[in-house]
Amino acid sequence: MAEREQPWVFRTYSGHSSAKASNELYRTNLAKGQTGLSVAFDLPTQTGYDSDHPLARGEVGKVGVPISHLDDMTTLFEGIPLDRMNTSMTINATAAWLLALYVAAAERQGVSPKSLSGTTQNDIVKEYLSRGTYVFPPEPSMRLASDIVAYTVEAIPRWNPINVCSYHLQEAGATPVQEIAYAMATAIAVLDTVKSRPDVTKQAIPKVVGRISFFVNAGIRFVEEVCKVRAMTELWDELTRERYGVEDPKARLFRYGVQVNSLGLTEAQPENNVIRIVLEALGVTLGRRARCRALQLPAWNEALGLPRKWDQQWSLRIQQILAYETDLLEYGDLFDGSAVIEGRTRELRDAAREELDRVLGMGGAVAAVENAYMKQRLVESHTARVRAIEDGSLRVVGLNCFREAEPSPLGTGSGAILKVDESAEREQVARLDAFRRRRNAEEARAALRNLEDVVAAGGNVMPPSIRAAHAGVTTGEWTDALRRLFGEYRAPTGVVARRSERAGDATSRIRERVHALSERLGRPLKILVGKPGLDGHSNGAEQIAVKARDVGMEVVYEGIRLSPSEIAQSARDEGVHVIGLSILSGSHGVLVKDVLDQLRKEGLAEVPVVVGGIIPEEDAEELRRAGVRRVYTPKDFDLGRIMDEVVDVVAESAAAA
Amino acid sequence: MNLVDDSRPGRREQALALLDQLESETPAPGAPRIGLTGAPGAGKSTLVDALLRELRRRGRSVGIVAVDPSSAKSGGALLGDRVRVRASAGDPEVFFRSMAARERLGGLADATRAGVTVLAAVFDVVLVETVGVGQSESDVSRLADTLVYVAQPGAGDLLQFMKAGLLELPDIFAVNKADQGAAARRTALELEAGLGLGEREASQWTPPVVLVSARDGLGIRELSDAIDSHFASLVESGELALRRRRGADAFVIEALERRYGSFGLDRIGGRGALERRLRVEPSAARYGIVAALAREIEEALAKPRG
Ligand code: B12
Ligand SMILES: Nc1nc2c(ncn2[C@@H]2O[C@H](COP(=O)(O)OP(=O)(O)O)[C@@H](O)[C@H]2O)c(=O)[nH]1
Ligand SMILES: [Mg+2]
DSSP: OOOOOOOOEEEOEEOOSOHHHHHHHHHHHHHTTOOSEEEOBOHHHHTTOOTTSGGGTTTTTSSSBOOOSHHHHHHHTTTSOGGGOEEEEOOOTTHHHHHHHHHHHHHHTTOOGGGOEEEEOOOOHHIIIIIOOOOSOHHHHHHHHHHHHHHHHHHSTTEEOOEEESHHHHHTTOOHHHHHHHHHHHHHHHHHHHHTOTTSOGGGHHHHHHHOEEEEEEOSOHHHHHHHHHHHHHHHHHHHHHTTOOOOGGGGOOOEEEEEOOTTOOSSSTTHHHHHHHHHHHHTTSOGGGOOSEEEOOOTTTTTSSOOHHHHHHHHHHHHIIIIISSGGGSSOSSTTOHHHHHHHHHHHHHHHHHHHHHHHTTSHHHHHHTOHHHHHHHHHHHHHHHHHHHTSSOOBTTTBOOOOOOOTTOOSGGGSOOOOTHHHHHHHHHHHHHHHHSOHHHHHHHHHHHHHHHHTTOOSHHHHHHHHHTTOOHHHHHHHHHHHHOOOOOOOOOOSSOOSOOOHHHHHHHHHHHHHHHHHTSOOEEEEEOBSSOOOOHHHHHHHHHHHHTTOEEEEOOSOBOHHHHHHHHHHHTOSEEEEEEOSSOHHHHHHHHHHHHHHTTOTTSOEEEEESOOHHHHHHHHHTTOOEEEOTTOOOHHHHHHHHHHHHHHHHHHO | OTGGGOOSHHHHHHHHHHHHHHHHHSOSSOSOEEEEEOSTTSSHHHHHHHHHHHHHHTTOOEEEEEEEOOOOTTOOEEEOGGGGOOTTTTOTTEEEEEEEOOSSTTOHHHHHHHHHHHHHHHSSEEEEEOOOSTHHHHHHHHHOSEEEEEEOTTOTHHHHHHHTTOTTSOSEEEEOOGGGTHHHHHHHHHHHHHHHHSOOOSOSOOOOEEEOBTTTTBSHHHHHHHHHHHHHHHHHHTHHHHHHHHHHHHHHHHHHHHHHHHHHHHTTTHHHHHHHHHHHOOSSOOHHHHHHHHHHHHHHHHSOOO
16 A cells, blocks of 8 residues: 555635735634635726726725725735745736735745745736736736746745646536646647747756646546546646656656636536535545645635535545545555546547647747637637537526425525625725835836836846835736836637537527517627627627527627727627627626626617626626616526517517617 | 618618618718728728728728628628727718628618718718629729728738729729738739739829738828829819719619619610610619619519510
């Protein structure tokens, strides 16, 4: 029997309301046996806006902790000695800034950067493909990412400067092959960028390669997932040896953390999600050869809204039981020698290599972001998945089969999720205000100027950012300085004009209805699918856009992160017959009201509006009272039915006009 | 805008009257109508965005029509060009309308032309983006005062374009993606060589080849200047009125031909006769004429041939 292995790091992705509230949460979680921290930032922080920016309205402290300046960061880790903590930060476009704040906060604690350990996610490619919190165009973004790598390799040697993510790709519909291939393509893009830097020597490359880690998804097909991580382990070993000439096998290890799949967690019969989560955890812990280094589990009420402390605790207990009660960690690799596992691993590896070569052939990950290749493949895969759920060929227990159920004693009403208090935003803005008044304005200005000068001259962004952190610069100011230098970017939506091949009877029937109504309207039925606010969840909007196109509508879909007034303006210019809003960030209250106001201002009060997303029933009721015609949530998996109702809604308004 | 895109009978008449009124009442030369065409992926939409920024910087209001070629049996379409055109966000001096090709409900050429007429009456400049796929170049050349062909480095589409004998249509060539360096310069040289060989009247205007990067905003000022000087030369030479007239006449004939075939045209004297009739028609109004001639053809078709 092999020696009992040390368990992986137990984490819970969390943070909300304020630095103070999140600090308390972290300390309780650690006391309960969590062994690492995983910080969720709010959307303004992730997209580089201060808490008092107009675009931050309604989003401050909602889905993560707001960090606008050094005092916020210091509060976040009060009483948590940073030299003894392993902190993972899900931060990308503004990663350099949040790392600078972290370093500055450590220095305030008297901790040297040399003794820090943790991770900045810092994978910008998957932001364009799935996660949506990008700011700058791809090229300068890659440069910023490589600045962090080049800096930390020397200055914070135990830091994982980048966590190449396949996790978010699966959440956007990726197949295992796409997950592997696009993650590898991303790692190559980063390493090639680092390699081409004049300040990184050839000798340093093995050390750089050794610092690259991954963040992987684990889905419900858990046997295949066992094979997927083995295939990734093999490919990474091969790639680092052949492409980057790394001799030391330890530097070629595929080190990865995991968050298990959430896309498959249901609103219907949510208690079943616990079973899904356990099985998914097995996929990345069973085999010793390719076991994860850190694990985060979502909560049973994932599709209802944000988890409460108790919900997160339940998921932490899953990890603890798996690691401490079972005999899992007592054995060597369970799968070595299994022909089945080896066979599937080989298939995945070979197919992934082929797809990787295709991407490299078109110029690599950055090119395949700009020309929309990868995004289009993801939307396609997700469309296939959504269709299979719709037609029943992919079974999801409690959602499209076995729907008879007893009432759940767990409760799914408004008390069953975390509600962030409305006062959180006001208080955060007040703190920011006070901070700005307190700081030495001249010092902050000088630090910002220095930042711009250094970055414009091609210098590493980290040192001037750390100086700016100490000087009291804010998140919005730091990002604005770089926006001035680099400009902003909008990624391709991946939703293509081409019609999808299959059109079943149901689709043809709805298409007939659309054509008939179009004749009556005098031109084709036109729908605008809009995503107001900072919310980056695009899956639902994409699938609605694809379906609307397939049933014969003209579709205007401009991607994520539009302001309510931009949406109203598009609706006016394009002369749409109906507007569909998709909001999953929990800010539907404020945002829908703003859109309705803007429509009224444009004289479009009569254009009907429907809304979809993570919307608790009480909120849905309120939206309908405000004039929204229909509200949809994840349990409405039948897109055909949704389209039928959209046609009804347009017909009703046309008749009323 | 919604009215002129409405194919219901009652609305249609109303719309045609309005369009003719707009065309004849807008004092000449009115707003320049600039067409951008080129292969898919050449960067037309990105270039529209860059031009838009430049035009706004020059204080001009802009109307845009983007024509999406994607027409499927479903009749459904994803109008994706807005995504690339961001400079307009929140600007009341900019109007952006996308349209999909359609087989039903009036066809596209009518709707595009109508849209351009409306926007030209309201905005300082009108931009029209269409994908270059054979027919559409000549369609857009009929409604644009200045036609810009957008080429990209090293792609075969330029060769195709030359082969198709379409080289004499554009007034300006923009070689986009100049940020790709040598390849773009090579394409520009090839194009210049090709233009040298082409048969153009030795008239005043020689189409310039402008290197631009829509992505990085390079050469946009030069392109914008070239567009302005082309328009100025049209106005100065008196060519503008002729050109618009010719375009409008061709539009009338094509609209009738699409609906009734050359067989239908023959019933009212054939194409040549029609051209002559249109040439002596005094008013600039062309929309109402389509309807009037259509009625004439239908009456002729209804009568037994004797
Ligand atoms: C997939 C997912 C992601 C993916 C998104 C990929 C992508 N490109 O879309 C990734 C991993 C990137 C992600 C990231 C985050 N996520 Co997330 N995510 C999910 C998840 C698991 C599924 C959502 C989904 O895509 N479902 C599939 C689609 C098809 O369903 P849908 O959008 O619900 O749409 C259906 C209906 O709602 C309706 N509909 C939706 N829109 C529209 C529009 C119209 C017009 C119509 C008619 C109908 C309609 O029809 C659809 C058909 O069934 C949910 C939880 C869950 N299981 O629902 C969390 C969830 C939405 N995420 C959440 C959070 C907090 C985040 C983060 C903000 C975390 C953070 N702090 O960083 C990040 C950042 C994202 C960002 N930039 O905004 C929270 C939101 C909490 C809240 N509302 O209070 C959720 C609820 C999880 C949770 N419980 O904490 N996420
Ligand atoms: N390198 C580079 N890419 C560009 C430039 N202009 C557009 N592109 C890219 O070319 C692709 C097609 O652009 P788009 O404007 O949609 O082309 P359209 O189909 O002609 O409208 C996109 O991936 C753009 O990012 C440019 O000037 N340089
Ligand atoms: Mg385009």
